[in-house]
Amino acid sequence: MTDTALGTPGAADHGHATSTGISNTKLAMWVYLGSDCLLFGSLISTYLLLRHRSVGGPTPEELFDIPFTSVSTFVLLMSSLTMVLAVSSLMRGDVRLNRIWLGTTAMLGAVFIGGQVYEFTTFYREGLGYTTNIFGSAFYTLTAFHGVHVSVGIVMLMSMLVMSFRGNLGPERSETVETIGLYWHFVDIVWIIIFTVVYLIP
C-alpha cells in the first residue's frame, strides 16, 4: 500500500496489489488516452465541418498525394509492430533486441514525421498557407496536433533507449515500455482515422 501511495511504478511488481490489479501508471495512461480521444474527436469534427467551406483554393483534391501519404501511413503502422516486438523482447529479458526494436520504432516514427514535414512544405509551395483558407487552417491544425503526439512518443522512446544503455531497463521494467506502447498504438490508431477521414474520403 505504501509503495502504491508513492506512485512508484512497479508497485504491483513488489507484491502490493492495487485495487484493480492494474498498476497506477498504466491505468493513468488509459484514462489519459480516453481524454485524448475527445481531443482528436473535436479536431476531426472541426475538420469535417470546415473542409469544404473554403472560399477559394487550393482544395484538398488539388493537393493530396495519396500514394505518398499511404507509404508514410504504412511506415507508421509498421512502427506499431516494432513497438510490440520491443515490449515482448523485454518481457523475455532480451535487452539487446529490445534496444534494437525501440530504436527502430523511434526511427519509423521519425520517418513519418519527416514525411509530414515534406508534405507540409510541398503544400505550402503549392499555395496552401496556414491562413490561406479555412481548409488550410483546419488541415494543418489537425495533422500538426497528431504530429506533435508522434514527436512526444519519439522523445519517450528515446528516453527509454537512454535508460536501457545506462543499464536501467531490464525485464522488471517491461511495463514502462508497455505503457509507452499503449500511447504509441493509440497515436497510430488516430492516424488511421485521420488518414481515412482526411485523405481517403472525398
Add this chain to the structure above:
Amino acid sequence: MAIIERSSDILALPPGAGVARAPMGVFSRPRAKTGWRSWVSTVDHKKIGIMYGASSLFFFVIGGIEALAIRAQLAAPGQKLLSAALYNQVFTMHGVTMIFLVVMPMGAAFMNYLMPLQIGARDVAFPRLNALSFWTFIFGGIFLNTSWFLGGGADGGWFAYAPNTGVIFSPSHGMDFYAIGLQITGIASLVGGVNLVVTVLNMRAPGMTMMKLPVFTWMSLVTQVLLIFAVPVISVALFLLTFDRLFGANFFNVQQGADPLLWEHLFWIFGHPEVYILILPAFGIVSEIIPVFSRKPIFGYPFMVFSGIAIGFMGWGVWAHHMFASGLGPISVAAFSVSTMFIAVPTGVKILNWMATLWGGKISFTTPLLFSIGLVAMFTIGGLSGVTHAVAPADTQQTDTYYIVAHFHYVIFGGALFGFLGGFYFWWPKVFGYFLDDKLGKVHFWLTLVGFNLTFGPMHILGLQGMNRRIQTYRDGYGFNFWNFVSTIGAFIIALSVLIFFVNIARSKRGAHLQSAPGPDPWDGRSLEWSVPSPTPEHNFDDDPVVVHFDDWWHRKYQADETGRVVKVHEPEEIAMIGDGSRAHLPAPSYWPIVMATAFPLIGYGLIFNLAISFVGGLVLLGSMVGWALEPSDDEDQLPHGHDGNGHDDGDDDHAAPAAEREEVTVGD
C-alpha cells in the same frame, strides 16, 4: 545521456534554498515540514486541499467585488459607474472567476482533502502530479487576473462566442488572456482528473469495494471522469480561438466561410458537463452531511450513486439546449428538449433521497445541515427554472434575459456554493482541529439565504419582463427600477454574510485554545475520515483500515444488541487511530511541480507579448521535466539505510535508478 547533461544548467534556475547541503544537489528532495517551504514543496493531498480551498476563497473575494460592481452599476437606471467597455470586462471576468477559479477549485479542495481519507489511502496515486495540478491552477488564475493590468480583462462573456471574440470585435488582449488562461487551468483539471480517477479506482483500502464508497467519493469520481472528457473539448475550442487571434487562422472567420455555430457546439459540449462538474461535488457533500445530522444512513444509497452516474452520462446529451435560439432546426431542438427534461429525473431522485434521509431522523440543526437544506431547497428552485428552459418555445423567450441569470445563480450559488459552505463548517474541525462558531455560522447562513434570494429571485421577474442580461444600463420607465434596486441590496447582504464568514474564521481560530478539542469524531460521523485524529496527521492512517460495511466507521461504533436494538458499543476515542506515524512511509516533497507550473504562464505571456518569454517558459518546462524525472524517489533521511554508507562513487546508478522509476510518472502528464 545527452538529455541529462544538458539539463543541469537549466535546473540551476529556480529551486531555491534547502537543497545546498544535500549531497545530490538539485536532484535531492526538499525536507521542510513547516514554514512556507513546506507548503511550496508539499505533495501532501491535505495541504494541497487546504491551498485549493484558500485560493478559491481568495478568488471568491475578487469575483465578489466584481459582482458588487455590476450590482452597483445596475442599482438605478442610467448610472455611469462603469463604462460599457469596462462593464463587459467586469461581467465576463466575474463569470470566469466564479466558475473556473472559485467553484471548481473549491470542489477540488474537498476532493483532494477528503477523497483519499474516505477510501482509506495514505495519499493520491501521483502526489507530485497533484501538486502540479494545484500550482498550474493557481498560476493560471493569477495569469487570467493580471489581464486587468495589461490592457483590460476579457470582454466576450464567459462562454466567449466566436466570432464575437475574434480580433475584430474584441481587439484588446483580454480574450487572449481568457483563451490561454483557461487552457492553463484546463491542464490543471486534466492532470488532477487523471490522478483522482486512478486514486479512486486503484488505492482503495482492503474491503472498500466500489459500492461501499461514500457518496461524496462517488460524486468526486463522476466529476473527475466528466472533467477528463470535457476538458479536451474546450481545449480544442480555445486552441482554435487562440490560433485565430494570434496567428490569423480562419476557424471563426466568417468571410472565409466559417460556421459561427462551431464555437457554440464545442463550448457547450464542454460547458454542459461543466455545470455538473460544478454541482456534483456539492451533491456529494450534502449527501455526507444530511445522514450525520439526521442520524440515519443515506436513503437509497445505490440510487444516490446511480443517479449521480446517470447525471454524468446524460450530461453529454443536452448541450444544445444552450443554443435553442441559434436556429438548429426543429428536430435537434425537439431531441435536446426531451433529453433536457429527462436529466431532471435523476436530479429529482437525489432531492427525494435527501428528504427521505431527513424524514423521521433525529435532526440537529447545525450550520452544516442548514446549508445542506439550503442547497436542497434552492437547487430545487433552480432545477425547476431549468426545466422551463427545456421547453424550447419558452426558452426562446428567456434566452439572454435575466431569467437565465437567475436560473444559473440558483443552481451554482444556491446549489454548489451552499453545499461547499456547509462542507466548510462540517469538516473544519477535521482539517484544522477547532470548530467554526455555530452561532455566527447560523447568522452567516440566514444572511446568505436572505441575501441570495433578494439578489437572484427578482431576476426571474426582470427576465420575464424582458430585461436583457449583459446590458450595461437601462432606461427609466421600463419597470425595471424596483427589482434591480432590491437585487442590489441583496448583493450587499451577501457581501455582509461573506464578511461574517471570514470574521467567524478569524475569531474561531483566535479562540481555538478555549474550545474543547473536537477529537477524532465530533459529529458522530459515518465515514473513515472521522476515524483519524483532528487535525488529520500527515500520514492519515496508522495502519491501512480494513473495511467491512458501507459507513464502516459508524458500524464500528454501533452494533445491534441481543434484542436487536442498535447501541453504541465503542466511543470514537477508544477505537480511533492515535496518529502514530511510525509505520507510514510518505512520499517526499518536491519543488519540481511549482517550477514546472511557472512555465505555463510564461509561455502564455510570451504568446501574447513576445515569443522570447515563451522560449524561456519552454526551457523551464523542459528543464523541470528532466528534473522531475531524475529526482530521487525519497528524501534520504527516510531511506532505511541512507546513501552515505555506500558513497556516491556509483553516483550514476543513484541518479539513474530514480530516473527510471520516475520516467513512468511523467508519462502520465
